Amino acid sequence: MSSSLLPVAIGILERGFIGSFVVMAIYLASRVMKFDDFSIEGTFGLGGAIVAWAILHDTNPWIALILAIISGGISGCITGLLHTKLGLNKLISGIVVTTMLFSISINIGTANVALGNAKTIFTTAQEYPFGTLILLALITFFIAYIFIWYMKTENGFILRSTGVNEQFVTSLGKSVPFYITLSLIMANSLSALAGGIFVQYSGFFSAFGNVGTLIAALAGCMIAELIAANMFLMAILGSIIYQLIIAITIELQVEPSWQKLITGLLIVVILVVKKMENIKGAKTV
Structure with missing residues (x-):
């Protein structure tokens, strides 16, 4: 690989790793729980605003990320409660929350703010070759592993079952609203x-x-679904492929x-390709 292509490839991988968290969030909400959650876009901006504010107020960058995760979880919880307790439509619940989060994000972090020379989680990593890429890869695969493990637990099985058959979960004596809200908490924590x-x-x-984050993550999720296998791992690959496509468009000016x-x-x-595959599969049967 030529020296001019190496930085481009590294940038694609780095942005792909970051984007994969939102792809996982889309997968959790939309595919596992069958809840198309618009608030995922709002929590991406909220997480950024809180981290920017925290770091500029001399907060440890890792603690700043924890604060972002907590804020995303609270936002997801509000979306879930609007739907399960107040009876708002799924789409409307997400739109209401993401609209409110836009104002909150501006008032927390102002419209635009630079971190300058403030310390970040990448400050030390940047001192080493490929340090940023390695750190992002470690974080991404660690998060993916946690969710792969969780989905194999009893709690994870019930959460997945909620998206497929709510009556089955109710028959087990479990609360469907609880698991709907839990999935949104996890999804929005990932986005934040x-x-x-x-x-x-x-x-x-x-x-x-954060504008366009949701549609970009959806594209990454759909690419991952074409590849199949374990979705939490494929989310990473799907996000990287999406970033590659965007990079190609930039190269084409x-x-x-x-x-x-x-x-x-x-x-x-992608939808056309999936539909053609379904038609082909039906004819084969």
Whole structure:
């Protein structure tokens, strides 16, 4: 690999690892729980805002990430309660929360703020070759391992069952609203973690930086589903492939303003491919 391509490849992998947290969040909410949660986009920005504020107030960067995770969990809990306790539609619940989070993010971190020379989780890692990439890989695979392990537990089995058959979970004497809310807490914690890591990685926070996060993560999730296998591991690969596609468009000198359109078209193409595979499979049977 030439020296000019190496930084590009490293950047794709690094952004792919960060994006994979949101892909996992989409998978948890949309695929496991069958809850299309719009608040995931809002918690990405909230996590970034809290991390930016905390670091600029001399908070340890790792503690700042914990605060982001907690804030994301609380936001997911509110989304779950709006749906399970107040009876709001799933989509409306997420839209209401992500709308509120936009204002909160601006008031916490201001519209745009740079971290400057403030210490981040990457400060020490950057002193070593590929240090940032290695640190992101370790964090990503650690998180993926935790969720792979959790899904194999009894609690994880019930959570997965809730998305498939709520009556079965009720017959076991378990609370369906609890597991719906739990899945949203975990999903939004992941998204907030991604937002917090991204701010430390990029060195700045923008209140508009979360725009398009949801659709990009959905594209990564759909790519991962085409690959199949374990979704928490495939989420990482799906996110990296998505970043690769975006990098290719940049290399082709496509204006960045077209990236959201490209993402939307990519999702349409994946849907067509999946539909053709289903039709082919039905004919085979």
